[in-house]
Amino acid sequence: MKLPALSSSKAPVKFRIPTADNLVPIRLDIEFDGQRYKDAFTWNPCDPDSEVVIFAKRTVKDLKLPPPFITQIAQSIQSQLTEFRSYEGQDMYTGAKIVPIKLDLRVNHTLIRDRFLWDLNNFSSDPEDFARTFCKDLKIEDPEVGPAIAFAIREQLYEIAVESVASAKENRLSKKGRRGFEHVLASKAGGSTDVMKLFSFKSSVVRKRKERDVFEPTVDILSNDEVDALEAREEQNAR
C-alpha cells in the first residue's frame, strides 16, 4: 500500500484511491444472449491477473451463467483495471478537499439515500468500515447493502481522484512553477465545499436547519411492486 507522501496540501501525491486500502471499484454490466448480468464489487489491484479469470469462472459457475460470460467478465474487469493502472503513477493534487458524497442506491428491497462530507485528504479512511457501521446503526437486515454502500463511496472517490489527476495534468501543461500551485488551489476550493468558510469564526459548525434534511440518511424498505416499478423506470432511463 502506498503511504501518503506529505501531509502538506500543496505537494502532489501519487495517484491512488484516497482510502486506507487501494481497492478499485469494478462495475460490470454485461448483456449476452438475452441475459443481463449486473454487478459491482471492489477489487484489489495488487492481486495477480490470474485472479481475474479465476473470479470470472467462479462467478459464472455460481450464478449458472452461460460460458461466454467468462471471457466478457474477465475482459471487462481487465479493462477497468488497466484504466486504473494507467492513472497510477501520475500525480494528483488533493488539496484541502472535503467533498460531498451522495448515496442514492437501491439494493433488492432497500432504498438508501444519504449525503455526507468526506475528507479526500484522509488516506486512512475506510469506506468498508463506514458501510458496516451504517448498516449496523440503521439496522439494515439485507446483508447485500453493506458492500453496495462501500462500493458507491469508492466509486465516487475514484471519480474525484481521476478528476484531480486530469486537472493536475492540465495545470502542469498550462502554467508552471509557483503560479501553477496557487491556481490549482483556487480552482479546488471553488469546486468543493469551502472549508475555510465553513469552519471560520463567523459561522458555526452546526448545520443550518434547511440543510439538515439533505444530510440525513434515509432508508426505505420497498415492497415488491415498488421494486418492479423502479426497475422498469431504470431500464427505460438506461435506454
Place this chain on the structure above:
Amino acid sequence: MSATKTPVKGPTPDADVIHVPSYSRWFSWNNVHECEVRFLPEFFDSRSPSKTPRVYHYYRNFIIKLFRSNPSRKITFTDVRRTLVGDVGSIRRVFDFLDVWGLINYSPSALNKPLKWEDGKDSTSGGAAASKSSASAPDSNDSLTPNKEALKRLCTACKSLCTIACFFSDKYDLTLCARCYVRGNHPVGVSNSDFRRVELSEMTKTEWTEKETMQLLEAVMHYSDDWKKVAQHVSGRSEKDCIAQFIKLPFGEEFLNFSDSGEFNDKYNNQMKGPSDVDNGLETIPKSSPSKRMRLTPLADSSNPIMAQASFLSALAGVEIAEAAAKAAVTALYDVGNRAHKGSPLFLTKNTIQEAGVTSNGDTTLNEFERACVEANSLIEKDELDVERGIEGITEMQMKEIQDKIARFEELDLQMEKERQQYEQIKNQLFFDQLTVLFRKSSAPKTVERSEESVRIDVS
C-alpha cells in the same frame, strides 16, 4: 448422528449437529489457528492496513455462520462476496480455504463412504489434490453405483473373494487378491510387474476401443488437466476411467512422476535380495534404468513372514500412506538409534534402511535417506582426520618451542662460562700484579718494614 466423525456444534440455536471433518478439529470461533496463518498469510503479515487478523476473523466467521444457517445448502462464493464488505480477492481465498477444510459446504453424507480416511487425506494434501490423478484414489461419489458392485472379484489363485483391492493382469487375464499377489502365488512365467492394482470401485471391465483412446488423447491435449472436460469429450466414460486409462497408456507414467520410484524399486530389490548382505547395504547402490510401470516388489518370497505381512499391508494401503508411514518410522528409528548406539552409525543406518524398506514396499524416498547417511558418514571420517591432523600440528609446535628454549639456555650457559673464565683471568692478573708490587718493594731494604706493612696490608 454419525459416530465416526467429530461433531462440532456451531452457535446456532437449533439442536442440529454440524458436522466438521476430523482434520478440521482445530477450528474455534474465537481463535485463529496456526494453519490458518500459514494458508492465508496476507492477513497476518501486516502488509496492508485493511488485512488484519480481525478482518480475517470477521470474514471467516461470517462465511461459516452463513453456511450454518442453512447447512443442507451449499453456499457459493458469489453469495458470500455479495454480502461481505471487502475486496473479492481476499474473500475468495478465505472461502476456498474454508471449503477445502470442510468447514463449509461439507455434507454429512460423505461420511458413509468406505475408505473415507483416504478421501480425507486427499483433500487435506494441499487442496489442489483434486487436480492430481492417481490410480489409487477412489472417487467416493462413484464407488457405490450398483453395476460396479455386481462385479465381484474372485482371486484366481486362492478362490477367495477380493476385498478392497486386488491385482489384475491384463496380459494374462488373472486376478489376484492382495495376499496372493504379495506371496507371489501366481503361475510360473508371470511376473509381478504385469499386475496392476485395482480398487473395488474401478471394476468396469469394458475395453477401451481405439476410437475412445483417440478421443481421450485429443481431449487431454486440449484440456490437459481438466478431467471433467476430458470425460465429456470421451463419450461414455467417467472422469476416473479416463484418468485410469490415460495412466495405462504407455507414456502415461511420465506424467505421474513414477520414474523415480521405479528406479528406486530396482535398487531396493537388489538390496533386499541378499538379506545376509548387511554390509554392502549402503555402499552398493546399483544403477538401474527407470522402469515404466509401477512395480510392487515381491518381498514376500523371502523367508521372513513379518516382511510378507508388512508388504501385504502396504500393498493394501496404497502409495502415499505407505510413504508417509515409512518416513515417520525411519525418522523415529533413527532418533532412537542415535541415542542408543552413538558409536556405530553405519550399523544403525543399515538397520533402519532395511526396516524402512519393509514398510515402504519400495516406493519411498529411502534413496535420499541412504544418500544422506553415506554423506554423513564420510563427513564424520573427514572430521576425525581433521582432528588428528590438528593434534599432530599442535604437538609439533610445542616440541619446537621446547627445543628453541633449550637452545637458548645453552647459549646462555656458554656465555656464562666465558664470562667466568674472563673473571678468573682478571683475578689471576690482579694477584700477579700484587705480587710484583710486593717484590719490588721488598728489593728496597729501607722499605722492608714498609713493604712488610704493605705486604701485611696487602695480604689482608
